Amino acid sequence: MFEVQSARARGEIVNAQPKDRVNILMVDDQVGKLLSYEAILAELNENLIKATSGREAMEILLKNEIAVVLMDVSMPELDGFELADLIRQHPRFERTAIIFVSAVHLTDLDRLKGYQRGAVDYISVPVVPELLRAKVSIFAELHRKTRDLEMLNFELRCLSARLISTQDDERRRLSREMHDGFGQDLAVTKMALDKIAFADDSPHWVRETATKASDVVFGVIQQVRSMSYLLHPPMLDEIGLKSALEWYLDGLSKRSGIELETEIQPPNFPRFSADVETTLFRIVQEALTNIIRHSGATQASVSLFGDQDHLVLSVQDNGKGVSEKVTEFRPDRMGVGIGGMRQRVKQLGGELRIVNTNPGTLVQVKIPTTVAARREESVGA
Ligand SMILES: Nc1ncnc2c1ncn2[C@@H]1O[C@H](COP(=O)(O)OP(=O)(O)OP(=O)(O)O)[C@@H](O)[C@H]1O
Numbered sequence: 001m002f003e004v005q006s007a008r009a010r011g012e013i014v015n016a017q018p019k020d021r022v023n024i025l026m027v028d029d030q031v032g033k034l035l036s037y038e039a040i041l042a043e044l045n046e047n048l049i050k051a052t053s054g055r056e057a058m059e060i061l062l063k064n065e066i067a068v069v070l071m072d073v074s075m076p077e078l079d080g081f082e083l084a085d086l087i088r089q090h091p092r093f094e095r096t097a098i099i100f101v102s103a104v105h106l107t108d109l110d111r112l113k114g115y116q117r118g119a120v121d122y123i124s125v126p127v128v129p130e131l132l133r134a135k136v137s138i139f140a141e142l143h144r145k146t147r148d149l150e151m152l153n154f155e156l157r158c159l160s161a162r163l164i165s166t167q168d169d170e171r172r173r174l175s176r177e178m179h180d181g182f183g184q185d186l187a188v189t190k191m192a193l194d195k196i197a198f199a200d201d202s203p204h205w206v207r208e209t210a211t212k213a214s215d216v217v218f219g220v221i222q223q224v225r226s227m228s229y230l231l232h233p234p235m236l237d238e239i240g241l242k243s244a245l246e247w248y249l250d251g252l253s254k255r256s257g258i259e260l261e262t263e264i265q266p267p268n269f270p271r272f273s274a275d276v277e278t279t280l281f282r283i284v285q286e287a288l289t290n291i292i293r294h295s296g297a298t299q300a301s302v303s304l305f306g307d308q309d310h311l312v313l314s315v316q317d318n319g320k321g322v323s324e325k326v327t328e329f330r331p332d333r334m335g336v337g338i339g340g341m342r343q344r345v346k347q348l349g350g351e352l353r354i355v356n357t358n359p360g361t362l363v364q365v366k367i368p369t370t371v372a373a374r375r376e377e378s379v380g381a
């Protein structure tokens with residue numbers, strides 16, 4: 001404790017986190033050899049696990065997360081290569097590092113045999129302690145880094161899922177506040193102005209000014225309403241995706257001047273869970289915003305098909321197309337738009353494709369209907 005405090009006082013960085021140990025499995029039929037590996041590797045400060053046969057090693061592997069397997073090539077029951085084969089057959093261990101220890105001289109052919117089985121390294125007997133430590137510690141470190149990366153990736157995925165749902169909630173809240181707050185206040189203001197505008201006992205200039213002000217307020221009411229609806233169309237919750245899309249696409253084609261074709265099948269399009277409907281609506285919104293901003297297209301089409309197995313949404317334009325870097329989802333070419341689409345689709349277990357159709361671009365989303373639980377079923381469940 002005192003040491004830590006004084007180190008802090010000296011401005012040094014204190015590594016308070018103990019090393020996150022990894023498991024190293026040592027396999028050899030001779031207990032004496034296992035003890036000597038243990039003595040050599042002790043200073044790495046990792047968890048050392050011993051197994052005296054291939055079978056025992058397999059049992060340990062199945063029950064634990066192993067970073068490195070250190071094994072003897074020649075064992076009586078199941079030799080090292082056979083065990084390596086067994087290990088590699090299991091999908092969980094495809095990437096587990098294996099170091100073979102061999103007392104016999106390994107010809108190049110033997111090495112090749114090992115590498116074909118996914119082996120990663122060899123060490124020959126007599127074992128040089130420093131060399132064995134170096135090899136094991138490299139793989140242990142690699143495993144630790146991979147594990148940290150996987151954990152970071154998982155945290156990032158959770159964070160972006162939370163961000164998307166917070167953004168949806170915030171849009172819904174803002175939309176309601178704009179509609180019920182500003183919208184109502186503006187309506188009251190307009191009523192008051194109309195009262196003045198139609199009051200016979202008011203001077204002409206007052207009535208004229210009130211009429212003009214009322215017209216301006218009317219325009220603002222319209223703007224607030226459409227901003228509120230664009231943030232989150234109320235019909236998306238109340239009536240469903242089909243109506244919300246038809247309303248949105250109709251308004252957009254009038255505002256943008258782009259010729260828009262829409263096809264939604266089946267005509268009595270069923271309701272889906274709120275996250276599926278919101279996801280598809282937001283993807284159409286983002287894909288069309290991209291078309292207007294980037295494509296230079298004059299025509300676009302939106303189609304949504306639902307059957308027993310999948311929901312398929314396609315947004316196609318006749319514009320200049322996208323670069324390969326965008327279709328490959330290269331992080332340096334993706335903005336929040338495509339990144340968000342991808343994240344939303346992934347969360348629902350679906351696929352997103354962006355294809356350069358020459359001319360134009362196709363954005364296509366496929367979501368399995370098992371995930372895209374129908375609203376009736378999810379409500380009834
Ligand atoms: N329909 C399209 N036609 C042509 N280029 C497109 C189209 N859609 C996307 N792009 C290209 O893909 C890039 C990434 O799109 P993305 O929506 O991720 O980001 P953005 O629109 O640039 O910014 P934002 O983060 O505001 O969405 C765009 O900058 C554009 O170059």
Ligand SMILES: [Mg+2]
Pocket residue numbers: 286289290335336337338
């Ligand atoms: Mg965009």
